[in-house]
Amino acid sequence: MKKKYAWLLALSLVLSMFLAACSGGNKEKTDDSKEPADKPEVEQVLNFINGDTIPSMDPSTATDEYGFQFLGATMEGLYRLDEKGLTAEGIAKEHKVSDDGKTWTFTLREDAKWSNGDPVTANDFVYAWQRAVDPATGSEYGPYMMGGVIKNATAVNKGEVPVDQLGVKADGDFTLVVELENATPYFESLTTFGTFLPLNKKFVEEKGDTFATSADTLLSNGPYKFATWTSTANEWDIVKNETYWDAKTVKLEKMHYVVVKDPQTAVDLYEKGTVDRAGLSSDLVDQYSTHDDYTVEPDTSVFYMKLNQTKNPALKNVNVRKAISRAFDKQALVDEILNNGSIVANGLVPKDFVSTPDGKDFREVSGDLVKFDKEEAKKLWEKALAELGTDTVAIEVLGGDSEVSKMMNQYLANQLSTNLPGLKVTLKEVPFEQRLELDTAMDYDIQIAGWGPDFLDPYTFLNLWLTDGGNNMMGFSNAEYDKLINETGTTLAQDQDKRYENFLKAEKVLFEEAAIAPIYQRASALLVSPKVQGVFTNAFGATYEYKWASVGAEE
Template identity: 70%
Template sequence: MKLKNWALLLAFGLILSVLAACGGGSSEKPSDNAGKGTEGTATEGENVLNFVNGDTIPSMDPSLATDEYGFQFLGTTMEGLYRLGENAQIQEGIAIDHTVSDDGLTWTFNLREDAKWSNGDPVTANDFVYAWQRAVNPDTGSEYGPYMMNGVIKNATAISTGEAPVEDLGVKADGDYTLVVELENPTAYFESLTTFGTFLPLNQKFVEEQGDKFATSSDTLLANGPFILKDWESTSNSWNLVKNDDYWDADTVQLDKMTYEVVKKPQTGVDLYEAGTVDRAPLSSDLVDQYATHEDYTVEPQTAMYFLKMNETRNEALANTNIRAAISRAFDKEAIVNEILNNGSLVANGILPSDFSRMPEDSPEAGTDFREVNGDLVTYDVDAALEYWNKGLEELGTDAVELELLGDDGESAKVMGEYLSNQLSTTLPGLTVTLKNVPFKQRLDLDSNMDYDLLISGWGPDYLDPYTFLNLFLTDGDNNKMGYSNPKYDELINATTTELATDNAARYENFLEAEKVLFEDAAIAPIYQKAVAQLVSPKVQGVIVNPFGATYEYKWASVGSAE
């Protein structure tokens, strides 16, 4: 998932991608309604939590969302077949159970009959059929539909490329409350996929009635999850989530409301926290030093990875492997995590994060962390960087290279960009790096259009499998967007979803080898694995932090004592 990449942005002061993942203006001055109810009046006596958000919500359309903010609020207001509970355990959603055929290709989901949309319509199997068909229909223009479904759902690839009608998608309704899904190949992670935002249902009649206005404001949205989005338009700098009393499991939901205010400056968020206006505030590195001994200080490890994308198509220099190899070794990552971020983030020397995926039981390294098995694939090394750099310059026939570095316009993002620019220009003689900082939504657009040289990007996993990171770099992949292509890499990764689909040990061996190929090619320059340092009020209880998908799960959250 693109991060704010989380593209996330969830820690509004950090650099974001993203997903494998848009926001308009922002407010650095709290609005008059910050921390208040929908009508701007205090909500005493209600179970209310008040939060800041790093930017506006780019999209609330499940077919079009690509970033963490969009998936966060989709996950809070909507529900798919399943949702994630504590420790990423799959919990009932609209599906109460399912069966899988012996060959692993046909999944039959039994749906509950008491789930409703917020307009009173029942949630049915047809809502999933329509939503999934819409996501892969090329007329929709979805990025994540093809990305998540191609090669997984039967005929998705042919449909997304215009070679087959949407009706051929391997998803059918057997009555109102039975959904039958046919897969292209056995897919080890398919159950976890069903928790992700792209697989949410949609009420076809409502969507078509709204037309181009669908999902552009609270009035053009429907909810079927724990909360309803209120007071929101696509450019809103504040909004509210209120409990959905028509949710099938409303008795479990304890929160009455959550309020959100767009705040980009960490100091502003801390000021709101100290004033008791908000209940959680991410900290920038300078604020960590100030608040590390605060009783509400917490460090939240996450599985999002941040890295430099290097566009091989716009700038001739970046088409050179030695130039890319030099860049990936030319900046001090320890200084980034210890001084710039200063929030518990870890140095990244690969694309798979630590403590995310372990080797399967039938593997020789059974139970060992994937990152530990593959080790460090690219580290900070000035001597090696200079050697690669000089080779690259010689091959290019030049002694000077000019590159543009694209990043978000948040305060910490600007600091990160300035540091990387300085490090690269200082370490590599003849390199000039100019900075371009833009709002998150604009950065996503520039990324999608490959209109950049270097890009500070982030990716949060969409499901619990190495494929969620490694498929990003397939030739012409929807989230590649940097011109990288290696047939050997493609062969290794594609085999994990075809001939090796039922051999998990062999799949993981391919993943290990493919990651090595990626860094032999110097396709990207890893920077860090994200953690978030925050002030969190003791009253924030029961919030689950997910390792993939929406960062936070609030279904089981509650308001405790702030004392």
């Protein structure tokens, strides 16, 4: 994820919740000898803002935060994340792993059903996983998430072996046997991710090209299901899925979503009393930081500039890339432009995400690999211009079109053009879905992008930049980097000490080559009503977990 995770900045700063009006208060006593009447039940309805439309609800083709968020709410894989962000029972009740770590046998529950009443079986996982790597599907995440993990996934995707040779088999209706290419320490957490969700083959094939384009062409097996939605909708509803095996745990009856990109609009609605949670842009933080409902949510998503080496010849020069990565004041950006608790990123793997085998935070051990240094940036820039034989370079920066995104885009463009004399920067600001398309086509010079982790391991960040990787999309290639990262999933797969040594070395190579220019690690400044309960923020995968969400009673 996250994916093409290239995330839209609007998600972190605009994503907001609305709360429907709730009734409350005790009924008046009519007889002193009687117990007080119970309070009326609170209406279990929440109203949310989404930062944009949902590009895809097909688990095989989804690549973005919005798609994976709603897949996580409406579907369930072998496991899901619980209230503490740990893997918990989903369709699988338990699993066993062979001594060599390569064969995983999952025992599935027999009471799981699709929203049309069909049972969820091992064959639904076999079909979905085969479909995700089948070259005819055209999935980006199938080969990315399964390649090098599920046996034969890469060979299937390249058309070298038939799809039925993928290492996943059904042993009866409720036993799933998965063969891996190598021992994969993070595989259990990987099964919570959207690409590994099951699909009802009969339903998918019956719907054909219309599958996953509207509420009527979707099936759910998770806590919620779509009541209304189309792929171009600016409003939609998801409601409690009564056929979900654990429906008794789900308290919310409905969540209504509206697409809103402007933080001021969200705050205005909050002030009117109809908005229960509103994301704050930097100019609003100063106004609301003393508000009783103000809070900051840390995040493990990291934002950076992707420096595409295939389109603009200047970016093939390593000193151009090094100069750009050091030429903007990140501290000023997080303090003044974002002003929401985000912190400076001087590496890729985020702070407070994973620990090394000796218990130290990975970011602390790896250290600051590329910092703002205006003088060093100028020296590198002068060297680069001499190597290119020119005194001017023109570069286009691709970014989002939300108000906060535009502020950050303009700030970065100004910093680069001011601190690197002779650099001419133009901005191209587009909606989220269009930016994903331009990324896939590698049709950009520099892109302001980001990534949120898909599973709990440094590999979820560091595998992005493997040569020809499904999320590389910027022409970076380094043989030493490839070797270090590939070894963590092959020869070193069961040696955590050596795996982390490779991860630390690889991250240094990434910035010695100035493949990307890190900007910040995200946090969100929010106004949150205490009436929203049981909504959890995940460290990886879908941003929010709503299975245990509820609307609390008014005081």
